[in-house]
Amino acid sequence: MKKHPLDDYLRVARMPHIWCPGCGLGLVVNCFLRGLLRSQLNLDKVVIVSGIGCTGRAAGYINLDSFHTTHGRAVPFATGLKVANPELEVVVISGDGDLVAIGGNHLIHAARRNTDLTVLCVNNFVYGMTGGQMGPTTPLTARTTTSRGGSVDRPFNIPHLAAASGAAYVARWTTAHVRRLEKAVTEALLKKGFSLVEIVSPCPTYYGRMNKQVTGLDQMKYFRDNSVIKSGIDPKGVGIEVNGPIVVGKFIDRG
Numbered sequence: 737m738k739k740h741p742l743d744d745y746l747r748v749a750r751m752p753h754i755w756c757p758g759c760g761l762g763l764v765v766n767c768f769l770r771g772l773l774r775s776q777l778n779l780d781k782v783v784i785v786s787g788i789g790c791t792g793r794a795a796g797y798i799n800l801d802s803f804h805t806t807h808g809r810a811v812p813f814a815t816g817l818k819v820a821n822p823e824l825e826v827v828v829i830s831g832d833g834d835l836v837a838i839g840g841n842h843l844i845h846a847a848r849r850n851t852d853l854t855v856l857c858v859n860n861f862v863y864g865m866t867g868g869q870m871g872p873t874t875p876l877t878a879r880t881t882t883s884r885g886g887s888v889d890r891p892f893n894i895p896h897l898a899a900a901s902g903a904a905y906v907a908r909w910t911t912a913h914v915r916r917l918e919k920a921v922t923e924a925l926l927k928k929g930f931s932l933v934e935i936v937s938p939c940p941t942y943y944g945r946m947n948k949q950v951t952g953l954d955q956m957k958y959f960r961d962n963s964v965i966k967s968g969i970d971p972k973g974v975g976i977e978v979n980g981p982i983v984v985g986k987f988i989d990r991g
Contacts, residue, residue, distance in 0.1 A: 745769050745779075747799050754793060758944070758952020760911035760937030764858055765794050767914055767935075768829065771921025782825045785814040787834035790865045790939075791858040794829045808838030811846050814853050825854070825925065832859040836892050837872040847901035850929040856921070857894060857932060860939035868942025875978040879946040886978075894934045895971035899988045904929030906971060906988035910936040912959035913984060920986065929990070936982060947978060 740746075746769075755761045772782065784802040786795035787810035795802040805813040814826045828835070835843050835857050846853060861878065863869045868881040873894065877886040899906045905927040909917040917935060924931035938944060938955035949955045959982065966974075967985035974983040 742766065742769050745773075745799050747797055750797055753797060755790065756939075756941045758938055758940040758955070759790070759864075760860070760935075760939075760952070760956075761791060761794060761858065763911040763914060764791070764829075764856070764917075764935055764937060765797060767911075767917040768794075768827075768856060768921055769798070771918045772925060774918065774922045775925045777825050777925060781823055782827065783814075783817055785810050785817065785826060785828050785830075787830040787839060788865070789831040789834045789863070790860075791829060791831035792834060808834055808840075809842065810834060811839055811842040811853070811855070815842075815846055815851055818852055822852075826852075827925070828853060828855040830855075830857065831864070832857060832861070832873040832894070833863045833871045836894060836897070840872065840892075844897065844901040847898050847903040847930045847932070850902055850904055852928055853930055854921075854924045854927075855930070855932045856924075856935060858935045858937050859894060860937050860943055861891075862939055862943045864939045864942055868939075868946070873976075874943075875976055875980075878943070878978040881942065881946075891976070893971065893975040894932070895974055895987050898930075898932040899971045902930070903932050903988060904990045905931035905986075906934075907932075907986040908934040908936065908974065908982075908984050910959040910963055910982060910984060911938065912956050912963065916984075923986070923989075927989075936976070936984075949979075 786792040788807035971987040
């Protein structure tokens with residue numbers, strides 16, 4: 737069997753992965769690894785930290801030093817690593833539920849302190865691992881297993897939250913923008929200070945099938961057809977509405 741170019745950077749003994757067909761997390765890991773290699777960082781100094789959830793499993797599949805931590809606590813674990821050994825390049829890869837709900841307070845204070853971390857926040861709009869419940873980024877009126885009639889709560893706009901808290905670098909791409917996402921990962925890794933890349937990703941098993949995007953391919957087509965690139969704009973205006981446009985781009989890159 738032909739070897740995949742990224743095999744050396746994956747824990748192939750743990751394959752096959754647990755992610756559902758159509759999930760975007762395989763693309764996220766691919767883009768992260770390619771962006772990491774492009775950055776030319778010393779891989780012996782790179783540490784991956786994740787919390788609980790579908791995205792949190794990524795740390796276990798990547799063949800680097802990694803910590804699979806408790807729910808919502810990925811950022812403080814990562815902060816502790818960075819403070820204990822400032823030479824480390826510490827990367828958090830986790831989901832919207834882990835980072836913005838139970839972990840939200842840690843996220844905003846790490847951004848406020850401009851802690852030198854890179855955070856990849858994968859947003860699939862629901863709690864995917866525990867049954868598809870409404871989460872902190874579920875769009876208004878979107879249906880989930882706990883909002884059958886449509887969500888009545890306004891969601892967090894993740895780029896605006898990070899930027900307003902003081903992040904040095906903030907971007908958003910979808911899993912349909914693999915080259916741009918790879919570049920954003922590289923830029924975030926090389927940026928000193930707190931960097932956050934939001935990655936909008938399909939969850940056909942729960943979010944998609946309840947919101948007229950039944951398959952992962954349906955969601956990818958939606959990302960492709962409805963994404964609008966507006967780099968440099970104020971992220972206050974990049975909130976996501978159910979089945980509406982998704983504004984993507986690099987919004988903040990402070991010197």
